[in-house]
Amino acid sequence: MEQDWIMGLLGGGMIGLAATGFLLLNGKIMGxxxxxxxxxxxxxxxxxxxxxxxxxLIGFPAILMMFRDLPATNTTQNFGLLIxxxxxxxxxxxxxxxxxxxxxxxxxxRFSLRSILATGIYIGAGVMTVTALRLxxxx
Amino acid sequence: xxxxxxxxxxxxxxxxxxIVSGMTDTKKVQGxxxxxxxxxxxxxxxxxxxxxxxxxAWQITKVQKAPAFAVSFPSATEASIDKQLAMGSVLFGIGWxxxxxxxxxxxxSLTFGGLSGAVFFSAMGLGMIAQPPxxxxxxx
Numbered sequence: 001m002e003q004d005w006i007m008g009l010l011g012g013g014m015i016g017l018a019a020t021g022f023l024l025l026n027g028k029i030m031g032x033x034x035x036x037x038x039x040x041x042x043x044x045x046x047x048x049x050x051x052x053x054x055x056x057l058i059g060f061p062a063i064l065m066m067f068r069d070l071p072a073t074n075t076t077q078n079f080g081l082l083i084x085x086x087x088x089x090x091x092x093x094x095x096x097x098x099x100x101x102x103x104x105x106x107x108x109x110r111f112s113l114r115s116i117l118a119t120g121i122y123i124g125a126g127v128m129t130v131t132a133l134r135l136x137x138x139x
Numbered sequence: 140x141x142x143x144x145x146x147x148x149x150x151x152x153x154x155x156x157x158i159v160s161g162m163t164d165t166k167k168v169q170g171x172x173x174x175x176x177x178x179x180x181x182x183x184x185x186x187x188x189x190x191x192x193x194x195x196a197w198q199i200t201k202v203q204k205a206p207a208f209a210v211s212f213p214s215a216t217e218a219s220i221d222k223q224l225a226m227g228s229v230l231f232g233i234g235w236x237x238x239x240x241x242x243x244x245x246x247x248s249l250t251f252g253g254l255s256g257a258v259f260f261s262a263m264g265l266g267m268i269a270q271p272p273x274x275x276x277x278x279x
Contacts, residue, residue, distance in 0.1 A: 011156040026149075036242060043271070083259075097218075099241050105189045
């Protein structure tokens with residue numbers, strides 16, 4: 001468990017450094033849902049920059065994979081559940097204008113009230129959902 | 140050109156951080172949300188570890204005039220708290236709890252997460268494309 005916590009802090013630091021670089025060098029907020037969503041619904045500009053970010057995010061693990069085994073994602077095999085969950089995450093993050101990276105990391109570190117509220121709500125809804133799954137016997 | 144290269148590197152560092160921290164493991168994320176079961180606090184450490192450099196970064200934006208390769212920093216004026224923020228966050232939280240995926244890890248694990256990860260990613264992308272018309276129809 002302690003090992004997991006240290007890796008969590010270390011990996012978190014890397015995420016924070018990536019967000020710092022994106023902000024101080026490119027002047028942009030590193031929000032995963034905003035960068036992808038703005039490209040998909042064509043509401044955002046800077047297409048090349050977005051694409052480059054997404055290529056790094058999606059593609060770099062494929063390079064890492066050549067050198068070492070990557071951890072299992074342990075995703076449920078219930079495709080119906082995954083489709084419902086994916087639709088909820090896609091619609092929800094775009095409606096709320098941010099997800100764990102945009103609101104959770106970039107917004108909260110700026111003491112944005114919107115981001116603090118959003119983070120409280122999605123963690124609360126997530127806890128209720130997992131608790132419901134547990135009562136249902138699905139976790 | 141410089142901006143494109145930086146975006147690529149930031150994306151790569153982001154996915155590496157997500158993998159190193161264990162956040163591409165959906166069971167670990169669901170474990171954090173399992174407050175009344177076998178709770179796993181790792182996600183708090185990940186978020187804390189990411190917020191610390193960003194606290195400093197936001198302070199730098201106050202003294203530095205502009206980003207190195209852009210005209211200005213993101214605007215400091217904040218939109219008001221509205222029902223879209225609340226409804227969207229509830230919906231996101233439900234999907235996050237059901238799957239253990241949020242957008243960053245879903246993308247970071249796309250190349251090694253198998254068919255189930257691809258199914259989630261496709262549905263998420265569809266949801267993102269569907270959001271503007273849904274918002275218009277429901278007059279949100």
